[in-house]
Amino acid sequence: MTDLDDFxxxxxxxxxxxxxxxxxxxxxxxTEAEFAAFxxxxxxxxxxxxxxxxxxxxxxxxxxxxxxxxxxxxxxxAHDAPRLVLAFVSIHHAxxxxxxxxxxxxxxxxxxxxxxxxxWVQGFSEPEAGSxxxxxxxxxxxxxxxxxxxxQKLWASGGMHADWCLLLARTDPGAPKRKGxxxxxxxxxxxxxxxxxxxxxxxxxHFCEVFLNDVTIPAENLVGAENAGWQVAQETLGxxxxxxxxxxxxxxxxxxxxxxxxxxxKPGVDGSRPLDDALVxxxxxxxxxxxxxxxxxxxxxxxxxxxxxxxxxxPSIVKLFYSELLQRMMDFGAEIGGLAAHTVLTKPMxxxxxxxxxxxxxxxxxxxxxxxxxxxxxxxxxxxxxxGLPREPVAS
Amino acid sequence: MSDFAExxxxxxxxxxxxxxxxADWRQVVDAGWVSLEVPEALGGAxxxxxxxxxxxxxxxxxxxxxxxxxxxxxxxxxxALAPNNSRDELLEAVGTGTSAAFATGFSVSDGTISGxxxxxxDAAGADTVLLLADDRGTPVVVTSSGLTVTPQSVLDxxxxxxxxxxxxxxxxxxxPLAIDPxxxxxxxAVAVACDSLGVAEAMLTATVEYAKVRRQFDRxxxxxxxxxxxxxxxxVQTSVARQLVDAxxxxxxxxxxxxxxxxxxSYACSVAVDVVGKAMQLHGGIGYTWESxxxxxxxxxxxxxxxxxxxxxxxxxxxxxYH
Numbered sequence: 001m002t003d004l005d006d007f008x009x010x011x012x013x014x015x016x017x018x019x020x021x022x023x024x025x026x027x028x029x030x031t032e033a034e035f036a037a038f039x040x041x042x043x044x045x046x047x048x049x050x051x052x053x054x055x056x057x058x059x060x061x062x063x064x065x066x067x068x069x070x071x072x073x074x075x076x077x078a079h080d081a082p083r084l085v086l087a088f089v090s091i092h093h094a095x096x097x098x099x100x101x102x103x104x105x106x107x108x109x110x111x112x113x114x115x116x117x118x119x120w121v122q123g124f125s126e127p128e129a130g131s132x133x134x135x136x137x138x139x140x141x142x143x144x145x146x147x148x149x150x151x152q153k154l155w156a157s158g159g160m161h162a163d164w165c166l167l168l169a170r171t172d173p174g175a176p177k178r179k180g181x182x183x184x185x186x187x188x189x190x191x192x193x194x195x196x197x198x199x200x201x202x203x204x205x206h207f208c209e210v211f212l213n214d215v216t217i218p219a220e221n222l223v224g225a226e227n228a229g230w231q232v233a234q235e236t237l238g239x240x241x242x243x244x245x246x247x248x249x250x251x252x253x254x255x256x257x258x259x260x261x262x263x264x265x266k267p268g269v270d271g272s273r274p275l276d277d278a279l280v281x282x283x284x285x286x287x288x289x290x291x292x293x294x295x296x297x298x299x300x301x302x303x304x305x306x307x308x309x310x311x312x313x314x315p316s317i318v319k320l321f322y323s324e325l326l327q328r329m330m331d332f333g334a335e336i337g338g339l340a341a342h343t344v345l346t347k348p349m350x351x352x353x354x355x356x357x358x359x360x361x362x363x364x365x366x367x368x369x370x371x372x373x374x375x376x377x378x379x380x381x382x383x384x385x386x387x388g389l390p391r392e393p394v395a396s
Numbered sequence: 397m398s399d400f401a402e403x404x405x406x407x408x409x410x411x412x413x414x415x416x417x418x419a420d421w422r423q424v425v426d427a428g429w430v431s432l433e434v435p436e437a438l439g440g441a442x443x444x445x446x447x448x449x450x451x452x453x454x455x456x457x458x459x460x461x462x463x464x465x466x467x468x469x470x471x472x473x474x475x476a477l478a479p480n481n482s483r484d485e486l487l488e489a490v491g492t493g494t495s496a497a498f499a500t501g502f503s504v505s506d507g508t509i510s511g512x513x514x515x516x517x518d519a520a521g522a523d524t525v526l527l528l529a530d531d532r533g534t535p536v537v538v539t540s541s542g543l544t545v546t547p548q549s550v551l552d553x554x555x556x557x558x559x560x561x562x563x564x565x566x567x568x569x570x571x572p573l574a575i576d577p578x579x580x581x582x583x584x585a586v587a588v589a590c591d592s593l594g595v596a597e598a599m600l601t602a603t604v605e606y607a608k609v610r611r612q613f614d615r616x617x618x619x620x621x622x623x624x625x626x627x628x629x630x631x632v633q634t635s636v637a638r639q640l641v642d643a644x645x646x647x648x649x650x651x652x653x654x655x656x657x658x659x660x661x662s663y664a665c666s667v668a669v670d671v672v673g674k675a676m677q678l679h680g681g682i683g684y685t686w687e688s689x690x691x692x693x694x695x696x697x698x699x700x701x702x703x704x705x706x707x708x709x710x711x712x713x714x715x716x717x718y719h
Contacts, residue, residue, distance in 0.1 A: 289659040293637070392619055
């Protein structure tokens with residue numbers, strides 16, 4: 001037995017003791033408040049076991065090796081544990097920003113608070129700044145020791161539960177668009193903030209619009225230098241993507257694929273099973289093969305992170321391939337599920353992107369191909385950064 | 397990780413240089429590539445399939461027309477046998493340039509061998525053809541001097557394939573096979589997957605280079621999003637194929653590799669055809685000419701896809717695990 005085998009055994013044992021066997025049933029059709037309470041309780045349990053922020057440095061409460069993190073996510077996926085949805089931005093994006101670019105005071109203030117359940121939201125996109133994020137217009141004007149912020153943010157996932165916001169705002173309107181942006185930590189209880197949920201295609205409302213009307217942010221909440229916000233965002237945006245993608249790939253490979261096979265094994269109206277159809281079997285084998293390739297790619301990204309073996313386009317390749325594979329698999333599930341799949345009107349909250357509610361999952365898969373750099377943007381990044389193809393000429 | 401890990405990059409770059417210059421068989425043998433997996437005591441390097449896989453990929457990248465595939469499959473069959481004088485002699489000879497091939501699907505009875513295998517790589521003109529045969533339920537590897545080997549013309553001019561026939565031919569040597577014969581089948585499938593990965597990578601590289609320099613509408617065609625996105629898809633497919641091929645290559649070194657082999661063969665060989673097809677498309681009119689040579693890769697990729705089990709056949713094996 002190696003140390004890693006011991007660790008795997010420990011995680012397995014913990015999962016068997018702690019993953020609520022009926023959570024999918026009890027978390028179907030719950031209110032936003034019940035969802036948030038369940039998420040916070042699950043986070044606290046993971047934290048107590050040392051599994052909530054394994055990727056953080058030891059001194060802040062993390063410190064698992066990359067191999068241990070891989071094992072942890074494999075086992076959580078294998079045991080179909082609830083996903084950390086609500087704390088996602090807090091433990092990944094907020095933490096990596098603070099660790100990479102925050103001041104000591106900012107880290108002291110927020111990292112322990114995140115472990116106690118402080119929830120963060122990302123305030124990047126705007127109505128006129130989606131794929132072209134650098135054209136954002138929300139302004140922050142320096143007034144004394146503070147900045148006064150005005151504008152509108154969009155697609156702030158989980159905005160109604162958030163305590164704090166990672167905010168990009170324009171501090172120098174005269175500078176070239178990437179050189180006039182600053183990065184702020186914004187207290188969501190500040191006066192002048194109005195959060196309005198947007199109902200999405202699936203029917204739920206975790207995305208929010210955030211209206212900012214003369215919101216005051218103290219200067220000590222600036223991250224990095226004034227007007228250097230774009231670089232801070234670039235450096236921290238993809239930093240944690242490898243391990244989060246690995247978790248999603250493991251989930252797709254465990255429950256996601258298993259349910260797809262189970263769906264195909266259900267007899268149809270004429271009594272025959274799709275699984276006995278050669279074409280269906282071929283599609284399943286194709287999916288299983290692609291999932292294996294994806295899992296390998298994710299492992300490579302996390303294992304090569306920070307080494308010479310890292311390929312600049314790999315995070316984009318992983319994001320693009322996962323998104324489109326998820327969409328094709330959920331599409332197939334919806335097709336096989338037939339009319340019965342259309343009677344599944346809600347899916348369990350806290351589940352992954354594959355929940356077994358095929359039609360909803362299929363519709364929800366556009367939440368992968370559009371946000372976080374749409375598939376078209378990813379292909380451009382892959383071609384330019386990965387293959388060195390020339391940039392599009394800028395329109396004069 | 398194998399002890400040879402540090403020489404992988406060197407092996408790769410030496411192979412790339414030599415194969416670009418159309419290395420002949422003698423150079424391939426002298427480079428030590430055939431004897432890579434031959435034990436050190438028999439004059440080889442005592443390496444593993446991991447190292448051979450690097451060369452197979454480079455053969456694909458160069459669309460090399462030599463006997464390496466057939467010979468390395470024969471080496472794989474010989475190294476799978478228990479050491480003994482006759483096997484050792486043959487293995488040593490192959491390592492130093494005796495050409496060999498490997499055919500499956502024969503049966504032994506009363507000291508004679510019968511059967512027919514089609515599309516056997518590099519069997520025509522081989523000094524020795526090893527036959528995988530069934531001897532009343534026991535898998536054996538056999539040589540026979542009474543074989544008929546008939547070359548089969550195929551569109552891919554870089555491959556030499558042949559029909560090997562034995563009709564109650566006298567058995568010269570027979571060795572019992574200690575491992576499951578499916579391991580040799582997996583090895584052949586993965587060998588071709590490595591080749592297809594090299595084919596795909598060569599065509600991706602060539603297409604990207606071309607898209608950077610070919611100008612239309614006063615700009616490099618690689619700056620057009622339609623071209624760029626097609627190239628991005630080629631890189632995505634090739635990257636996923638590499639993961640599956642690497643996984644299959646390392647699985648072959650140890651335990652049963654049938655799942656990994658089926659995944660690598662079906663995916664890499666399908667993807668290679670897609671990638672070369674896009675390469676021909678993105679090269680435009682010049683890509684369709686004989687002179688551009690892209691057709692050579694397209695034919696090789698399409699042949700590889702059918703050799704040692706089609707993607708659908710390999711996926712059928714995977715699907716046998718679903719209930």
